[in-house]
Amino acid sequence: MNVGIIGAGNIGAAIAKKLAACGHAVRLANSKGPESILDLAHELGVSAVSKEDAVKDVDVVILSIPFAAYASLSELFRDVPVGVTVIDTSNYYPFRDGSIGAIENGTPESVWVSEQIGRPVVKAWNAALAHTLSHKGKAEGMSARIAIPVAGDDAKDKTIAMQLVGMTGFDAVDAGTLAQSWRQQPGTPAYCTELTADELVSALAAANRERAPAYREKLIEEFMAGHGALSHDDIVMRNREVTAGPMA
Secondary structure, X not given: OEEEEEOOOHHHHHHHHHHHHOOOEEEEEOOOOXXXXXXXXXXXXXXXXXXXXHOOOOOEEEEOOOHHHHHHOOHHHOOOOOOOEEEEOOOOOHHHHOOOHHHHOOOOHHHHHHHHHOOOOEEOOOOOOHHHHHHOOOOOOOOOOOEEEEEOOOHHHHHHHHHHHXXXXXXXXXXXXXXXXXXXXXXXXXOOOOOOHHHHHHHHHHOOOOOHHHHHHHHHHHHHHOOOOOOHHXXXXXXXXXXXXXXX
């Protein structure tokens, strides 16, 4: 498939590298222009393009940008055909993105993203750390394969997203509609906890919508106070402990 990825940070780059390795033609864009990511694109085996070219003549667009930046993308999608699958990998963190009233009042993150860009999206790859995406994928059929939740409303788009998740080395778990995607947002048991498919299904069911924002803030405060001293495994385990504690 022809895949456009907007966002060349750790998540976007990890996905780009894996999809290119699977034979997909991947175009990578960022906010600063293709010249700024030429070396990165060469390293990943993808093409560096502008945001405008990342959404032209593609089958899939993957968005991996800072959450608050979505409001600026509505014009970009004006002429993108309705058959193009759009996947959102983002997460909302008020300390970084500023307070967004609709989300604070309960609108799921990716529902808000859909409203900003004027296109339905599928939510995928948001519930895994960059290190997990880069280093912990396994071939299909291997034991203890980490699972990633995928939420969306369109059956075709969700199927494509789940297939791509599988190609990046993870089991894809159908997490329901986009309105239910709050179950894989920060502060929930499904978020960055490196679970198997069966474990992830249980974690999605156990999510507590009212408690999730408080868990999210507690965890980010801990991680920031650690000043980078926590290992990747420490972060995963702390996510598990905090989000599952009262519900265990």
